[in-house]
Amino acid sequence: MTGDIQQARSSLERIIPLTIRKEEVQAQALKKLQQMGRTMKMHGFRPGKVPLKVIQQTYGAQAHSEAIGDVVSRAYSEAIVAQSLRPAGSPDIRPKQTETISADANVELLEFEAVIEIYPEVSVPDRSALSLVRWNCEVQESDVDKTIETLRKQRTEYSPVDRPAQADDQARVDFAGSIDGVPFEGGSAKDFSFIVSAGQMLPEFDAAVVGMRAGETKVFPLTFPTDYRAKELAGRTGEFKVTLHEVQQPALPELNDAFAKSFGIEEGGLGRLREDVARNLRREVEDRCKGKTKQAALDALSGVAQFDVPKALVESESERMADQMRQDMTERGMNVKDAPIPAALFAEQAGKRVRLGLLVGEIVRSQGLAATEAQVRAFVASISESYEKPDEFVRWTLSDRGRRAEAEAVVTEQNVVQWVLEGARVEDKTLTVDELMKEPAQS
Numbered sequence: 001m002t003g004d005i006q007q008a009r010s011s012l013e014r015i016i017p018l019t020i021r022k023e024e025v026q027a028q029a030l031k032k033l034q035q036m037g038r039t040m041k042m043h044g045f046r047p048g049k050v051p052l053k054v055i056q057q058t059y060g061a062q063a064h065s066e067a068i069g070d071v072v073s074r075a076y077s078e079a080i081v082a083q084s085l086r087p088a089g090s091p092d093i094r095p096k097q098t099e100t101i102s103a104d105a106n107v108e109l110l111e112f113e114a115v116i117e118i119y120p121e122v123s124v125p126d127r128s129a130l131s132l133v134r135w136n137c138e139v140q141e142s143d144v145d146k147t148i149e150t151l152r153k154q155r156t157e158y159s160p161v162d163r164p165a166q167a168d169d170q171a172r173v174d175f176a177g178s179i180d181g182v183p184f185e186g187g188s189a190k191d192f193s194f195i196v197s198a199g200q201m202l203p204e205f206d207a208a209v210v211g212m213r214a215g216e217t218k219v220f221p222l223t224f225p226t227d228y229r230a231k232e233l234a235g236r237t238g239e240f241k242v243t244l245h246e247v248q249q250p251a252l253p254e255l256n257d258a259f260a261k262s263f264g265i266e267e268g269g270l271g272r273l274r275e276d277v278a279r280n281l282r283r284e285v286e287d288r289c290k291g292k293t294k295q296a297a298l299d300a301l302s303g304v305a306q307f308d309v310p311k312a313l314v315e316s317e318s319e320r321m322a323d324q325m326r327q328d329m330t331e332r333g334m335n336v337k338d339a340p341i342p343a344a345l346f347a348e349q350a351g352k353r354v355r356l357g358l359l360v361g362e363i364v365r366s367q368g369l370a371a372t373e374a375q376v377r378a379f380v381a382s383i384s385e386s387y388e389k390p391d392e393f394v395r396w397t398l399s400d401r402g403r404r405a406e407a408e409a410v411v412t413e414q415n416v417v418q419w420v421l422e423g424a425r426v427e428d429k430t431l432t433v434d435e436l437m438k439e440p441a442q443s
Contacts (some may be wrong), residue, residue, distance in 0.1 A: 011308050012120060014085065018075045018093070018112040020068075025110065028067035033059065068110070076114050086119040089312030117310040122362040125304045127423025132296040134421060135289045136430045143433040144278045151277070152255065155262065158248035164211045167197035170248040171209055177222070179238040186230070187238070191245070208242060217243045283386070285433060291442030294413065297420040298360075302352060305359040309351055317350035318343040360416055369419055371411035376404065379411050 033055050042050045056063075072093055080087060096111040158170045165171050170193055177187030194200045196209055208220045219241045228234040253259050257269035265272050322343040329341075364370055371379075380397045384390035397403045 010117075010311075012088070012117045012310055014116055014118055016076065016079050016083075016091075016114040016116065017096075018072060018079065018114055020071045020075055020110050020112070022108050022110060025064065025067045025071050028070055029060070029063040032063040032066055036063070072112050075112075079114070085116070088117045088119050088310035089316075091116045117312050120307045120309065120358065122307060122358050124363055124366050125301065125359075127420060128425070130300040130304065130420060130424035132300045132420070132424055132426060133293070134296070134426050134428050135292040135436075136428060137285045137289050137433060137436045138430070139278065139282050139285055139433060144274060144281060146433075147277050147281055148255070148274065151263070152252045152259070155253050155259075156250045157253070158250055161247055161249040162214070163247065163249075164213050165196055165209050165244065165247045167206075167210065168250050169196050170194070170250070171196050171244060172246040172248075173209065173242050173244050175205075175240055175242045177238050177240045179233070179236055184233065184238070187240075205240065205242075208240070209244065212242075212244045214244055214246050217241065280386070281433070285436060288436050288439075288441055289431075290414075292439070293421075294417045295442045297417040297424075298356060300420065300424065301359055301363075302356050305355045307355065307358075309354045309358065313354045314347060314351045315343065317354050318346040321346040321350055360413075363416055363419065364412055367419055369412060369415040371408040371415065375411045375415075376407050379414075380407050 033052060036059060037050055037052060037055050039047070040050045040055060041047050042054070045051075045054075076091060076093060079085075091114040093112055093114045096113055161169075172191060172193045174190050175188060175192065177184060197206045202222060202224070204220070204222045208218055208222075212218060219239060221237055222240050223237040224230075224233045224235060226235045253262075255270060260268070260270045260273035263273060263276075265276070268275075322341045322345070325341050377394075377398070380394050381390070383397075384393040387393040397407060
């Protein structure tokens with residue numbers, strides 16, 4: 001039996017009164033004791049022949065406690081269904097009596113209350129009130145040229161040369177740094193190789209090496225940037241001693257069929273390589289533009305998602321994000337035991353994710369935007385084009401429930417973005433390939 005449901009401390013919290021009959025608890029407890037008796041072994045009795053009274057003396061309290069839990073859980077489930085509530089987590093069920101309820105208590109009714117959080121009422125926003133940017137980018141022939149040049153640089157070969165070091169050379173050095181005469185952690189190395197003026201070292205370090213010959217040593221001051229990653233060094237001036245052991249000059253490979261063959265192209269030579277580079281570059285540019293546009297659409301939806309969210313969902317998402325960071329740190333070789341990551345640090349971001357997820361879920365449900373089988377297959381087929389055996393990749397993806405679910409989630413999200421674009425105020429903006437590639441890719 002249940003009474004009137006009450007709103008509790010927040011707009012989503014509800015208190016459900018639950019009343020159960022003592023006789024129902026006793027009947028359930030008896031049933032449990034009888035079940036125990038069928039398999040119980042006790043000295044002096046044959047298996048399954050232990051008298052019920054003996055069983056009750058040994059396990060009566062346990063059976064009574066479990067029976068209360070069963071009856072209360074059933075009453076809670078019935079109340080949820082009767083009131084058409086959508087719980088957003090497990091209930092906190094507690095007796096209203098301050099004393100422990102005994103099997104011998106002289107009461108006919110036992111009263112409990114279940115405290116739960118429910119899902120909020122979510123409304124689909126008016127798309128005409130949303131505004132966002134749709135990003136575009138067109139690949140030019142010059143962009144293909146730059147990409148091929150980058151591939152050439154990746155296959156640069158270095159050979160020793162007897163001359164002063166200059167930009168783009170590979171230098172092998174010993175160096176030792178100190179501040180106020182005291183060496184600092186990470187400030188020294190032996191036989192360290194780097195490309196001069198390629199951004200691997202600070203500009204002052206590069207400048208000091210330029211012009212040096214093998215066998216020379218130089219001492220020079222170096223001021224660390226104020227935003228240097230090692231905070232204890234940021235903005236401070238140190239002294240470095242560098243000994244140059246070897247200078248190697250770069251040599252780029254020729255742009256010919258042999259160069260194309262180094263990328264696995266057996267037929268078609270350099271022309272085929274250029275076609276592949278252009279196709280892959282267009283695919284990457286398209287994906288990046290779609291990613292930026294998708295993020296713009298989701299940001300627009302986040303801006304109108306103004307409703308309370310269940311604390312249970314936020315706490316769960318916060319913990320998931322904390323676990324993900326711990327995993328990332330572990331994979332990078334960091335000791336997470338020395339750097340505890342409380343889930344509370346992610347509470348604000350988790351709240352935004354949960355709120356957006358609830359809104360997107362309602363849009364998908366109410367607008368019929370769930371991924372169709374045809375959409376999923378088309379999406380997987382488009383990804384397979386970058387694999388050596390596309391048909392095998394399609395079968396591999398669609399045959400696994402987890403991989404298929406990931407594809408369905410991506411397609412559903414694309415449907416939501418398209419739904420937003422069709423009704424929102426959209427401004428088209430165009431980026432060059434260089435501008436687009438400088439920005440972090442959106443997933």
